[in-house]
Amino acid sequence: MSHDGVGPRAALRSVALLTAGLLAVPALAGCGSGDDPAGEPLAGADIAHADRARIAEGGTLRWAVDTVPDTLNTFQSDADATTTRIAQAVLPSMFRMDTRGRPVRNPDYLESAEVVDTEPKQVVLYKLNQQAVWSDGREIGAADFAAQWRALSGKDTAYWTARNAGYDRIGKIERGSSDLEVKVTFSRPYADWKSLFTPLYPKEVMGTPDAFNDGARKKLKVTAGPFTLKKVDTGEEEVTLTRSARWWGAPAKLSKIVLRAVPRDKRISALSAGTLDLAEIDPAAARRVTAAALPRGESSPLAGPGADRSAADALRSWAVANGSDEEAADEESSARRKLAKKAAKYARQQKALGGFEVRRSFEPAFTQLALNGADGPLADERVRRAVARALDRRAIAEAVLKPLGLPAESVGSHLALSGQAGYGDSSGALGEQDAKEAQALLADAGWVPGGPVRKEKKDDGEKAAGSEGEKGGDSGDGDESEGGDDGTYIVGEDDDANDDGKAPRDSGTGTGHLRQGGAPGAYAPRGTAAPARAASAPVAKDGKALTLRFVLPSGPGSDTLRTVAGRISAMLERIGIRTDVTKVDDASYFKDHIASGKYDLALYSWPATAYPATDARPVYAKPVAAADGSLNVEQNYTRVGTDQVDQLFDQAVTTLDDSERGALIRKADSRIWAAAGSIPLYQRPQLTAARKNLANAGAFGFRTPVYEDMGFLKKSAQGPTGTPGAKSAGASAGD
Template sequence: MSHVRVGPRAVMRSVAFLTAGVLAVPALAGCTSEDPAGKPLAEQDVAAAARARITDGGTLRWAVDSVPDTLNAFQSDADATTTRVAQAVLPSMYRMDETGRPRRNPDYLESAKVVDTEPKQVVVYKLNQQAVWSDGREIGAADFAAQWRALSGKDTAYWTARNAGYDRIEKIERGASDLEVRVTFRRPYADWKSLFTPLYPKEVMGTPDAFNDGARRTLKVTAGPFAVEKVDTKADELVLTGNPRWWGEPAKLDKIVLRSVPRDERVSELIAGELDLAEIDPDTAEQVAQAAGPRDAGTGTPLMGPDGTPAPGSGGSALPGPQGRSAAEALRSWAVANGSDEEAAEEETLAREKRRKAQAKQERRRKALSGFEVRKSLEPAYTQLALNGADGPLADERVRRAVARALDREELAEAVLKPLGLPAEPVGSHLALSGQAVYADGSGALGDQDAKEARALLADAGWVPGGPVKKTEDGEEAAGAEKSEDDEDGKESDGGDDGTYIVGEDDKNADGEDERDEKGEDGADGTDQASGEKHGSGKNTAQGGAPGAYAPKGTAAPVGAAAAPVAKDGKALTLRFVLPSGPGSQALRTVADRISDMLEKIGIGTEITKVPDESYFKDHVASGEYDLALYSWPASAFPATDARPIYAKPVPAADGSLNVAQNYTRVGTDQVDQLFDQAMGTLDQDTARDLLRKADSRIWAAAGSLPLYQRPQLVAARENLANAGAFGFETPVYEDMGFLKKGPRGAEAPASPSS
């Protein structure tokens, strides 16, 4: 399941607390000659093809996570499918390019520029003279004005989810002609290009009733290559058809059917031939890749590693014999089935028939999936570890920094991305991704992984390694034992009879600090690579107990042993780690296990709780019922606007509660707020970029949220489907999607010789 809260172009992340003046921030990378923004780590993979190679007509059946509750992208219950529909049927002044940067959309906009800055900022939009709504009316100033009034925040009768940017507009007027729109701002606004995308007609934005209810299930007036034909809640699908009044390149497809299909059911729908395009999980991708075989000679399957060898876990090597049986096993089976022992022969014959049917079923699945291929890239979104700083141990910045310094982010990125053959680089910014203008690696403000520094931070905060701990009410030791709700019983943490974890004297330096290696012998994360079983976690999981436990004083612990659990005031440091439990969340659970092992090595315990997907964000993350949590946020081309409410310092509400807005870590500073405000108010792009990079460095230093890796994007696509798949940063071009003409990859048939 994708835990990304996606609005029309919203990006939501966690903000971190930074005590002003405590930490020095390194010089901005933006001051060097080399642009630190770099390039996107992975290109889009959409089987790009010229329009001339695509046949006219056809229906694209596209799996989505849900049929949206509303088609109004500015309402709070809008989702990713709402955004997808808006992209296909409504005007957008700017689109995202392959680097995640805004580019003028010529289908709607001939030009847009700032024409005045004093005394007020004025932007003049010149619209494409062919741009009309589906009812024939020209797109113009009345539509811009209606959207501004609805989203300005002045009229509370409009149930809007956000008004960022629109609240800075003073007035909107008709320009020198009907094709000009003149927008005057009361305050300078750097992200003015974020506005009016999507643009709704005045029929939707003109009144509160129309805004609140009129566009939830239908859009009667549109202005894109497609129009909404129907929303069928019974069939759980939404149908888009070509817009006859569209003035741009005509849509190649007749219809796009967006159908809600759960992630764990998509492979069955692909096999049944009910889908043409579906975002899938790694397990399904492996099945599709094995069935499809190599996409191009010499390049390996879609899940091959960068060096052309099968990626770990990709199933790249063929199993010998039917159903993975060796030749010797097959020969023995034949001999038993045809032998003199009638009872054994009958049993083996039945077993062979069962295997034959299973093999036939597998072959049918393979054949059905052979018409698909896996298209892969990286999503414009990243997964982060959020640390709740509202209360508990993580309210102390030193403890948050200790957690951060204990983590090997490169190892975590590799665990998720390397098996898929995708670039496994940790994300270096809270505000942008590699390739976007604002991106710069600000993690240096926090520092690299360093277990010794992490333990020193804990000691400074009063958390003492190996100290005595109190018994809990149920008699268990509170010594940092890791638990999950899947545990059948609570076990005492490894340690001496008095609850003290004994550390070998040979493992300490002159200062009494633990200097053992941070990596275990089984795997980088303490996981047995053959069985997949976790070791450590504060439990006696192997014969002889955990390394160092119950050993005579002075006995050296093995390499990779967990550090002594840290305690303060008689209480062990144990963090509540909340995770989703549904299909598609396996990657998060794998990462969580590795994080728990890394924290154990500095003496921090974790209690893992797996909760249903539907309650994960609302009842735990948003409500603050967690210490550690993993979830993803999309990247934004306009971080000054979109990230501001995510990092804003929470303020007390009128009823005495804390208004956190979208700041789910519940900490913030005036300094970070000021940097965002300055970036939002300057029209100099270089200055705004440097201010945002500076803000990101301070967020890193506070360790309120830790970006880990860019999310993988795996899409199963019918092999003759062009210009669709793993889009990466770029906004899809819906009118160019379609099926290739007959012939290899849509190649035109050779012309017959003239007579």
């Protein structure tokens, strides 16, 4: 799985939307643009904007991605964030996102698109740009729209499609009054019609099941964008896009874009080696790039290998290395040489990283705490609400975002983000942080502080909740900005630990192991004053302590998630809830744990979208029993949903009036908050290392990248300090 994506690979629109999104990776669409006063985005796009006249002709942009995609068809289940990125550069998009996550008409393909009739049927008329043609010279037209509709309508199961939302509402597609007009008639009203035909594939791909299923997995013979696909090289782990000679719009400035698969933990090395020009990075890497860009003397000299050694440590090391104990001297000398080698490598890398800068924004995605309501204690809404009311969401957001220099605001909606039309803080439906209210909710559900806990024999090899290295009550006071995953991953654990009533260990608070009757005040005579820690004594019910399984990823780049989990565990401990934190392998976290429901608490991200009535419904829909008795959860991995939320989504998707639809969406969001199945925490930070002379690329935020405008600045357009890293930059800028 990719740290770039948000949510599972087949999530929502074009795989993780993502992009993410990417992780993977998003204003409400309708007849008009309807500007909702939702405020400005927390952070705008940071792409080093430059006019095209300042950008040199030619050059190759080497751009890090997480994977070489398994398919180039965004409508297949194994499409990923790189699939989306390629499609954006080489295929038509009728609408793309602006800096506030609103769909705007793409003039390179559309002269206009509007609802021209609503009675008796909704009719949308597309007027195409008369210059728009496929790379083989054929005009883009109604035949392509019709082929895509038939492939994605869901009527022909021979097409292996991952989604058909919206296409299943189309009744017919026909040519308008000319070849440049496409008339789409809907059998049922569809408010999110702007989401359709982005991307648009040629009829050669969509025309037959064989072509759809296999023809566009590794190649696209026909394209229609500023770039065309040259090759997918699985051996070199890269995809090459070249400037299209058939493109009718503003010519691409770059000659090539090479999308190179580089693991997140290897990107600093690749950047410093001069093999990348642009890469999303984690907070630790961002600190290195930022420090490297500072003038000499301003960056801390105590960085890199051995930086934590004191003068006394260094003197002691020298003494041992030059001492009379030959064995100890040899060992210490070897360690000193290795340290010196690492320090020299670090210094070389820092010098090379001086040619880069960090561009910061927010992804169109948010990280949430998911509460599995299928069974166990969290099946009780009162317990879920108690967990939610215990959280200081603002403090969590500050822990993650403040060190990155980004606005530390908590997210108030499941269905939109700040700056998007339709955004509103609906968290009041759940209530603010209130430990006393949380404890009252627990008591109402039968979970009381100091209740007797049955003592049961523990297997020798079994790890108690909150054991060393997996402390449920860890306050997370370490470096909150270390590591880089802020929730792209969904993680979980096939683990039944502490579901048996065993008392948890103390989480570093000094109370030690709990024994039967040993909870503070458990058997105190009536009227006895409560001990100081009684307010946070473990709660229990029917002889079982309330301990929740908290699953986290174990891979590199997940330190931020673990910090957040530690803070959440500490907050829950204050109301008497213990957590059993288990770290699992990244490769199996989703399928084996979250998707299968084997967790109580988990952290993962979802994309925000311009089309919540369509895209968010499967994420929050009430699970229903399938014919075979299993539970169909769609993408609702918390298993929490209500009929009312479903009905509000169904109303919204058929409501063409922007303001009415927005009101329905906000009402649905309030109901989602009240159900307390998922608690939004913070918008995911987006940190991108970019060569300083690279323009119109970086942290895009909501905005769809404009690939033809990307490029390297002319020397005359660069700043007074020249171009840092000019040698490496020149290798990219020349073909």
